[in-house]
Amino acid sequence: MEKTAHCLCGRFCAIVTADPQRVTICHCEACQRRSGIPLTCNAHYRTSDVRLEGAHKIYVRDGQEGRKVRHHFCPECGTTVYTTGEKFPDLCMVVVGAFADPTYPAPTVSVFEETKHHWVVLSSGMEHYPQGRPPKWTPPLKNVGAAVAADRGGVRIPGDRGH
Numbered sequence: 001m002e003k004t005a006h007c008l009c010g011r012f013c014a015i016v017t018a019d020p021q022r023v024t025i026c027h028c029e030a031c032q033r034r035s036g037i038p039l040t041c042n043a044h045y046r047t048s049d050v051r052l053e054g055a056h057k058i059y060v061r062d063g064q065e066g067r068k069v070r071h072h073f074c075p076e077c078g079t080t081v082y083t084t085g086e087k088f089p090d091l092c093m094v095v096v097g098a099f100a101d102p103t104y105p106a107p108t109v110s111v112f113e114e115t116k117h118h119w120v121v122l123s124s125g126m127e128h129y130p131q132g133r134p135p136k137w138t139p140p141l142k143n144v145g146a147a148v149a150a151d152r153g154g155v156r157i158p159g160d161r162g163h
């Protein structure tokens with residue numbers, strides 16, 4: 001069954017023809033600045049399951065390790081509806097809010113928790129990652145804070161601010 005996600009003014013649509021592969025919450029700084037809210041909710045679809053309609057522009061930014069992330073947004077109202085990233089080349093992201101559907105499946109994964117706002121409380125049973133979800137699946141980290149400290153010596157890598 002098709003579902004349509006669209007921008008605020010309705011000119012730019014992403015039409016999905018299958019269920020999402022997963023739904024994630026992202027707390028990264030890029031998502032925070034792009035959306036204007038402290039976290040984003042993104043549905044990951046196979047790229048072949050989504051078609052775009054309407055005029056849009058693409059904002060390209062550097063993700064981790066120089067991989068490009070491409071935000072597709074409406075030039076009229078500025079809403080980002082659709083994003084692709086080189087980390088997961090067969091997948092794309094549609095912002096869940098653009099469906100405006102309160103019955104949409106809940107997120108099951110929370111990423112970039114190292115920049116999660118302190119007041120955010122998530123439902124139980126989610127997978128948690130200090131940064132992005134690894135390209136190859138590995139078990140979730142038990143202790144996010146300790147894992148970040150161990151991986152990075154507690155030091156943030158400059159420019160490493162989002163997926």
Ligand SMILES: [Zn+2]
Nearest residue numbers: 007009074077
């Ligand atoms: Zn628009």
Ligand SMILES: [Zn+2]
Nearest residue numbers: 026028031163
């Ligand atoms: Zn993000």
